Amino acid sequence: AQTVTQSQPEMSVQEAETVTLSCTYDTSESDYYLFWYKQPPSRQMILVIRQEAYKQQNATENRFSVNFQKAAKSFSLKISDSQLGDAAMYFCAYSLPGGGADGLTFGKGTHLIIQP
Amino acid sequence: DAGVIQSPRHEVTEMGQEVTLRCKPISGHNSLFWYRQTMMRGLELLIYFNNNVPIDDSGMPEDRFSAKMPNASFSTLKIQPSEPRDSAVYFCASRRMTGSPLHFGNGTRLTVT
Numbered sequence: 655a656q657t658v659t660q661s662q663p664e665m666s667v668q669e670a671e672t673v674t675l676s677c678t679y680d681t682s683e684s685d686y687y688l689f690w691y692k693q694p695p696s697r698q699m700i701l702v703i704r705q706e707a708y709k710q711q712n713a714t715e716n717r718f719s720v721n722f723q724k725a726a727k728s729f730s731l732k733i734s735d736s737q738l739g740d741a742a743m744y745f746c747a748y749s750l751p752g753g754g755a756d757g758l759t760f761g762k763g764t765h766l767i768i769q770p
Numbered sequence: 771d772a773g774v775i776q777s778p779r780h781e782v783t784e785m786g787q788e789v790t791l792r793c794k795p796i797s798g799h800n801s802l803f804w805y806r807q808t809m810m811r812g813l814e815l816l817i818y819f820n821n822n823v824p825i826d827d828s829g830m831p832e833d834r835f836s837a838k839m840p841n842a843s844f845s846t847l848k849i850q851p852s853e854p855r856d857s858a859v860y861f862c863a864s865r866r867m868t869g870s871p872l873h874f875g876n877g878t879r880l881t882v883t
Contacts (some may be wrong), residue, residue, distance in 0.1 A: 687869050697859060699874035706869070745813065751869050756874055757803050757826070760813040 656681045658748050660761035667736050668769050675731045675764045676719075677746030686710075687749040688722065688729045689758065694742040702744070705729065733766075740769045772796075776862050776875035784883055788850040791878045793862030794843055803872060804837055804847050805861040813861075818843065852882045 669671035690702040783878040803818040817827040839845040865871040
């Protein structure tokens with residue numbers, strides 16, 4: 655079974671600074687998808703970024719970027735120029751490309767605090 | 771695009787009562803997922819459907835839980851009888867195709883007293 659581990663239950667960063675959230679996963683598959691989701695206090699689950707395992711180039715979305723290390727099974731999220739609105743729970747998730755149980759497997763989440 | 775629509779947003783019920791949670795996926799999405807979120811266990815996949823057919827229900831905790839998808843635009847998650855330990859936020863999500871992101875509804879917060 656695939657597992658996703660987020661080792662930082664909570665992170666704190668000053669506004670405008672950069673923060674990196676870590677995520678590791680365990681799989682024997684070579685083709686899969688990785689995601690970061692954000693959950694603010696409103697509890698809405700918002701997609702932040704998506705990475706396809708067969709692509710070596712790290713995905714970026716504005717201030718959000720990932721460091722995907724396939725051999726190390728690591729998928730960290732970097733948030734640059736942190737803003738107060740970035741405060742939320744962040745979940746790393748893994749998905750197989752299809753067939754069988756291909757729903758998202760989530761990590762336990764990292765609570766990100768932005769200090770003004 | 772109206773997004774995934776869940777109802778009700780909040781549900782408070784007494785132990786032993788039947789609870790039905792509802793979900794309308796995004797039009798054109800062919801997969802639908804039900805998740806449960808608690809502080810202790812995080813986000814757990816309960817069941818998912820492809821083209822209205824249940825594919826994997828191994829996450830359904832016990833026989834008290836059942837889910838249906840009678841057509842492409844509607845799904846229900848039913849708990850009968852409900853118990854206090856069922857208290858959680860239940861999310862429905864849909865996806866256009868394998869590998870594409872899941873789009874989540876706003877969730878139903880269930881409290882069983």
